Amino acid sequence: MRRYSLSEKMPIKALEAALNDVISIKLKDQRIFRGRLTRCDVYMNLTLSDAEEIEEDQVRAKYGQLLLRGNNILWIQIPE
Amino acid sequence: MRRYSLSEKMPIKALEAALNDVISIKLKDQRIFRGRLTRCDVYMNLTLSDAEEIEEDQVRAKYGQLLLRGNNILWIQIPE
Amino acid sequence: MRRYSLSEKMPIKALEAALNDVISIKLKDQRIFRGRLTRCDVYMNLTLSDAEEIEEDQVRAKYGQLLLRGNNILWIQIPE
Amino acid sequence: MRRYSLSEKMPIKALEAALNDVISIKLKDQRIFRGRLTRCDVYMNLTLSDAEEIEEDQVRAKYGQLLLRGNNILWIQIPE
Amino acid sequence: MRRYSLSEKMPIKALEAALNDVISIKLKDQRIFRGRLTRCDVYMNLTLSDAEEIEEDQVRAKYGQLLLRGNNILWIQIPE
């Protein structure tokens, strides 16, 4: 097994590694958003480009650039 | 790809870059507001001028100048 | 465009500038209050004089002096 | 207009000035309490003597001495 | 009027003064507990001995020793 430095094993590093990738985010109000991750910080605040709101796998709305507040995020799906 | 400094990649910078632009904000109580961004801080507290409350793409109320508390914000739609 | 100092552009400054003006406040429990702003701090804690609770544009109750806790505030309408 | 020092204009000072006065408090669970303010701190934690719970302007329950947690307070009505 | 030191006027002091007394506590989930106060700290975390859950003035359950988290407390009834 290759060795990781401590910081590489931080969960937030998985988000940073996804910059420029398409991710999905579920908020506390149960809405799901999908878009290309363009910015993120340690509070999980993040911006998406080409952001869409998804409902039952359908696009419900398109927002362009969207800033999401980390403290309302339940989970983030990140490509492996 | 052009290089960014660390601070440029912070999500809050996307908000600061939108000063004087028209943005839309969704609060935790599911209300949506639209207006011209006149002030913001790192907590995502912000002021709008010509603020309107939007419901199903219709203007539901007009408020003039409105101060919104960052900790109640779900997302902010920012022009690209 | 005239230049602002950093602190002038803080959202809380818009509230401080409204001292002695009549403002409206919406709380998280969806109640709306209106009154003359007599005190405020950086947490958006504030006091109103001649405070009224408003429901569908009607005065529902009168409170005299009212202290509102900042952490329950959704938005504040401030005269421009 | 007489001049105030900065600390005099803090909202919490309006509460401190009401020590020994009868105040009313609304909590986040929509219950209203009334009593004589005997202690308070900067977090708006406070104690009342002769505390009563009020419902539609009627006394619903009497509690004697009551300690209320500041973080659950929506508003405090303070005599002018 | 006798003079108090600053710390004596802190609301938490009213709780500390009730050590070994029977107090009642209402939590955010609207449950009421009664018991003898055996420990407390500045966050209003506390332990009760002979703790009972009360519903409409009836004992609904008995718990022996109970540790309650301060951040979920709405109010504490303290003997005068």
Next chain:
Amino acid sequence: MRRYSLSEKMPIKALEAALNDVISIKLKDQRIFRGRLTRCDVYMNLTLSDAEEIEEDQVRAKYGQLLLRGNNILWIQIPE
């Protein structure tokens, strides 16, 4: 009465004293868990071994080792 040091009177000490004892915990979502306390910290984060979920005094589910987040705990029943 024997004398206590300050730290012995902290509510969290009652939890630490219960290490290896069977305790019951109620969470904010009204679920009750029972198990042997194997670890705890000052935030009331804790681990149980042989953890069970209890509903109306019946075992509803068995979990083995369970880590509970302190900030969601309403109360902890501790053997005296």
Next chain:
Amino acid sequence: MRRYSLSEKMPIKALEAALNDVISIKLKDQRIFRGRLTRCDVYMNLTLSDAEEIEEDQVRAKYGQLLLRGNNILWIQIPE
């Protein structure tokens, strides 16, 4: 009984010890997720690989890599 150092007895150590193991997590919105723990930090933020959402012991959805925010976690089931 073997002796533990203080840090070994911290609840978060039980999570760290489960790195590369399959764990289950319940969030505040009552959803349950299962997957292989690949990263965690002291706030209980964590990443899962091969993450699945579970409903009544059935797989309801598959997510690949999922980042979960610690502050929304109710409990984590950890293999003993």
